Amino acid sequence: DAKTTQPPSMDCAEGRAANLPCNHSTISGNEYVYWYRQIHSQGPQYIIHGLKNNETNEMASLIITEDRKSSTLILPHATLRDTAVYYCIAGLLYNQGGKLIFGQGTELSVKP
């Protein structure tokens, strides 16, 4: 599975867009990019995932570069409740011979 690299921490002003980067330069052609977030003492919450194309849902947008070596998660209007650790994972699920490796993520602090 591709290893991912994320900044350990980021700050964002409330109401502004939060752009969280992720590098996955060793990603294979069939590996997806997943984003999760975890608020303290809770389970990780699924946000979004994609393979090649940009994706958008009610929570966020995922922008994947054309070479697929990096991606950016965008929270368009960050609120205080978006303060959490954000995990970027590149890989396959288990029955496809892969596993999702959760690293240490990016700790996003949304400030008033």
Added chain:
Amino acid sequence: DGGITQSPKYLFRKEGQNVTLSCEQNLNHDAMYWYRQDPGQGLRLIYYSQIVNDFQKGDIAEGYSVSREKKESFPLTVTSAQKNPTAFYLCASSIDLDRVANSPLHFGNGTRLTVT
């Protein structure tokens, strides 16, 4: 609402005792997983099960056991053989991956186990 329920949220045990953590899902998901999270670290896979009555070891299965007698339930037993059992334990599930190859994992809210 569909979801994954882990109970209890906090669990305390004496060293040398086995303890079983509950995980129930009503999402009709085929696959279920157990992870362990230690402070400041990512998640590590303990066991996973893709179908009833079948399960596979993950990266850190030693000292743990599981069963999958029902689709909805995947209990984890932390045995006395686990050397460092104090941790935050997370259960997850996903749709049958043969039908939806990129189905994401959905997590419960965890059980924090403290062994003294």
